[in-house]
Amino acid sequence: MSVPTAPKTVEDPDLTPTEPKKAKRVKTRLTSRGATIAAIVIATLWTIPVFGLAISSFRPEREVKTTGWWTIFENWGWTFDNYNTILFESGASSASLGQYFVNSIVIAIPGTIFPLVLALMAAYAFAWIPFKGASWMFVAVFALQIVPLQMALIPLLRIFNYDWIDISGTFAAVWVAHTIFGLPLAIFLLHNFISEIPRDIMEAAKVDGSSHTQTFTKIVLPLSLPAIASLAIFQFLWVWNDLLVALVFSGGTVRTAPLTQRLAEFAGDRGSDWQLLTAAAFVSIIVPLIVFFSLQRYFVRGLLAGSTKG
Amino acid sequence: MTVPWIRGSLVVVVTTITIATLKVFDIVRTMTGGQFETSVVANEMYSRAFRLGQPSIGAALAVVLFVMVIPIIIYNVRVLRQHKEAR
Amino acid sequence: MNRRFILPVTALALGGLVLAGCSGGDDPEGGSTSGGGGTMAEGCEDYADYGMHEGETVQVYSTIQEREADDLVTSFEQFEECTGITVDYVGTQEFETQINVRVEAGDPPGIAIIPQPGLLARLVEAGHVMEAPDAVEANVDEFWSESWKGYGTFDDVFYAAPLMASVKGWVWYSPSEFAEKGYEVPTTWDAMMELTAQMAADGADNTQYRPWCIGFESGDATGWPGTDWIEDIVLRQAGPEAYDQWVAGELPFASPEIQGAFDTFGEIALNPEYVNGGLGGPESIISTSFNDGGLPILDGNCSMHHQASFYEAQWPEGTTVAEDGDVWAFITPPVAEGDPAAVTGGGEFVAAFNDDPATVALQTFMSSDTWANIRVSLGGVISANQGLDPANASSPIGQQAVEILQNPDTIFRFDASDLMPAAVGAASFWTGMVDWVNGTKTTEQVTSEIDATWP
Incomplete structure (x- = not known):
């Protein structure tokens, strides 16, 4: 990396002296008792x-169904039955939990990477490549956030069913759907971040003769890492916890159904086995927790850095 | 003094959260299904369109939702413009 | 900086690979290879008529999940082996909305098992459901009563064969308690009300005790147990003709017949002396889940609970369901002695969305007595199929339900809320029951409000 990695030092000269003071004040206020x-x-x-x-x-x-958890001391009793059932039992109509776990991962990783990559490129273009109608297009993308995705289910599924596409009921359909639904917010947030990169750096790069591709990979990408990380967490959590999109586009068979769908089934036909949901919820939380804790320092930084100056 | 300093972040967060909240439907659907006078536009839209077989009412509600968000879009566009000019 | 960011992602991806490696071995369907290339396998005599469809797959889509889904899939096993068809089963709680989405988007399953005739009617109207093949219609003519066939018929065209059934309107009670206190199973509605009054008087010294317990809570469907009550009363009080008119929308909710049913139910549900044993007053009805609604019977806090035959599955493990056991049930009695036995019930219908030979074969199989006997023998459900041997039902209550359904004198009517348009039967009727039992609205207000939502 030949590019300067500390862009914050080249900030507007008239702002720089006041900032540490403000930061200090904010810090003291936030750490008050x-x-x-x-x-x-x-x-x-x-x-x-x-x-x-x-x-x-x-x-x-029996205890779960008749008494609340806060009465645990009066109704003492512990068991691993719930975990046993959800982890190791599978019937004629379902597979073991591992299969769904894998499906969820297969859905979630591309479902996070695709929208991120596309949104990064789009956000860069909106922020630093002047072209005709850019601002209107950006407003249009922004407005797309508002369309409730439920309204898009039928049209999108119909498109996936065209003879020359024909991907409904496969992982590809779920990836494409998650990418489409994730893009507007991702572009909006990343654009806010990328457009904050000081003009001086971008212009310096231009003067040095770097192309858009070079600027993008060598300057923008490293600098927006915090934003990318926080958005990655957001998108991953959303895809991991999603039931509706997967239900519609994966076709719901054992081969493609994610964990969430399996969890929803545990309660049984008339909800008579809902005690299993408590254990199932914890099993499904594990992966998001791993993702969150391994990326959380970027997360916090990314949230704050999102758009420090209005 | 703190508030103006983080105004940019505030605008982003408020915008995102407001839109996400207006679109909320899963929580309402799971908790009450819109009973006991807790239904929201998004939930009503979903159940009309898919559960009760009244897709036209569902579509109308989607438009209502869109109209409700227009002020937020306008505000954001203005902030964006100011920002572009300042740069 | 870069490395630190990438590490966790790689770790995660590796974790995924390891998991994939672990579970790669077990094929969930247990391998769908069928025995023998075209030659008939052992024990396939019953399946000869369905032909061979090697390599064909039919997707079955329904609301049925978990244990019952396992049994359903098991019931197809021999059929799959003998015909070479692979049955791809998908069960989801979101069926009622998802079937609309998939059908509208041109991605329907081969076969859908639809629990509400109202929903079936909507799909038929939209022109998506195939007419029933001749073989299916022949089966239905042979094995089902006229009224059951009628629920799958629209404009004189027969579309969907019935599958399983349940009998609603049972009153669960504790036989030992009845014997101990000398109560008799009532044979008329009035006798039941007298018994209720007597129970309330006998149990006056137990402040927790009430004769009835009722639970309306059922997530986003809260209120449906109340609609079952009203339906049972309408069928008995106003008669089957009025019931049919009510379902068709010709007899409004605000008519004296239906309001009368609300009032009759109100004598129990709105009376703090009669409900809600062990759970609180009438206001506790909507916050008690229907799963737990009958459980106070076991604690002796209430004596009677009105719920369908499937409530059998809700009793905790170790409860004997038998005429001389811990709990048993009688059918809600008729209004007058000697009235013909009338029951309400529910059921499922098999709709096909294409006419591939494999789909037709499976559809025909599901309407046969062979299937009904196989499935019922696996336990937990019953069918109204006349070819079903009641002895195959897994429990005494199931056997009794089959006998009721097969008795030609029984007046059977499908659950009204499932027949009505969804805007009423799956929306305003439920919410109406909640408002009414809460005491926030009077019978007049509730009934006219429901009428206003009829499309």
Whole structure:
């Protein structure tokens, strides 16, 4: 990497001296005792349901159905039955959980990478390549966020069923659908970030004779890593937790159905086995947790860096 | 003083969250299915279009949803313009 | 910086590969290879008529999941072996919306198992459902009653054969409690109300106790158990003709017949002395899930619970369901002694979306008595197929239900809310029941509001 990796030092000269002061003030305010306590209270409130879910997932069926998890001390009883059932049982109409797990990963990884790559390129073009109608196109992309994706299900599935496409019921259909639905937000957020890159750097690159491709790969890509990471987490979580899109486009067979669909089935025909859902939820949380914790430092930075200056 | 400093971030977050919230339907659908006077436009749209066999009403609700978001679009476009001019 | 970002992603991808390697071995369908190239395998005599369709796949789409889905798939096993057809089964809770999406988008399954005639009617109207092949119609003429065939017929054209059935309107009770306290199973509605009053008087010293327990909560379908009550009462009080008119939309909810049914139900459901045993007052009805609605019977906090035969599966493990066991059920009694036995019930219909020979073969098989006997023997469900041997039903209550369905004197009517347009039967009727039992709206208000939503 021959390009300077510390762009923040070349910021507007009239802003630079005031910034550290402001940052300091923000920092002191955010670390005040009141703020800390508030943060702890909010965090606790938000964690209690998850905690209850965790306890419930280890309780026997009868106990789960008749008493609340907070009475665990009066109704003592622990079991791994729920985990046993969801992890190792499979019937004539379903496979073992591993199959769905793999399906979910096969869906989620391209479902994250495709929209990210396309959105990065589009965002770069919108921000730094002047072309006719760019701003109107950007507004159009932005407005696309509003279209509820449920309204697009039937038309899109119809397109996938054209003889010369014919991909409905395959992974490809799910990838394409997730890419389409993810693009507007991804372009919007990345554009906000990429357009913040100081003009000086971009112009310096131009003067040095770098083409758009070079500028994109050598400057824009490394600089937007925090934004890419946070968006990757967003998109991954969304794809991983999605049920509706997969249900419609994967056809729902054992070969392509993701974990979420299997989880939805566990409760059984009339919801009589809902105690299994508690355990199932925890199994499905594992992967997003791994993704989040391994990328979280970028996540926080990316959120703050998204558009520091209005 | 803090608020103007992070105004850009605020606009982005408020825009994204507002749009996402207006479109919320899965939570409503799972929790109450829109009963007990908790239905929202997006949920009503989904159930009319797919569950109750009234796709035309569903489509109309989708348009209503779009109209509701137009002010946010206009605001964002203005911020974008100012930003472009300032650069 | 780059490396640190890429590492977790690679780790994740590797994890995926490892997992893929682990599960690659077990084919979920247990291998769909069929025995013998064209020659008939052992035990395939019953399947000779369906022909050989080597390599064909038919997708079956339905609401049925988990244990019942496993049994359904098992019931096709021999058929698959003998005909070479692979049955690709997909069951989802979202069936009722997804079938619309898939059909509209031109991606329908081969066969859909539809639990509501109302939904079937909509799909038929839109012109997507194939007319039933002759073989299916012949089977239905042979094995099903006129009324069942009627639910799959639209404008004199027969489209969909019935599959499984359930009998609604059972009143669950504890035989041992009845014996101990000297209660008799009531034979008329009035006798049931007298029994209720007597129970309330006997149980007055237990503050938790009420004669009835009722639970309406069922997620986004909250309120449906209430519609079952109203339907049972309408059928018994106003008679089958009025019931049919009501379903067709000719008799409005605001008519005296239907309002009368609400009032009759109100004598139980709105009376704090009669509900809701062990759970609270009448206001607890909507917050009690229908799964748990009958459980207080086991604790002795209530004595009667009105629910369909499938409630059998809701009793906790170790509960004996038998005439002399822990729980048993009687059919909601008629209004007057000697009235013909009338029951409401539900069922599923098999609609085909193409006429490939393999689809037709499977459709025909599903309408046969062979299938009904195989499936019912696997347990948990019953069918109204006349060729079904009641002894095959897995439980005493199932056997009794089959006998009721096969009895030519039984007046059978399909669950009204499943027959009505979805905007009423799957929306305003449910919410109406909730508002009504909550006491926020009167019978007049609720009934006229439901009428207003009739499309």
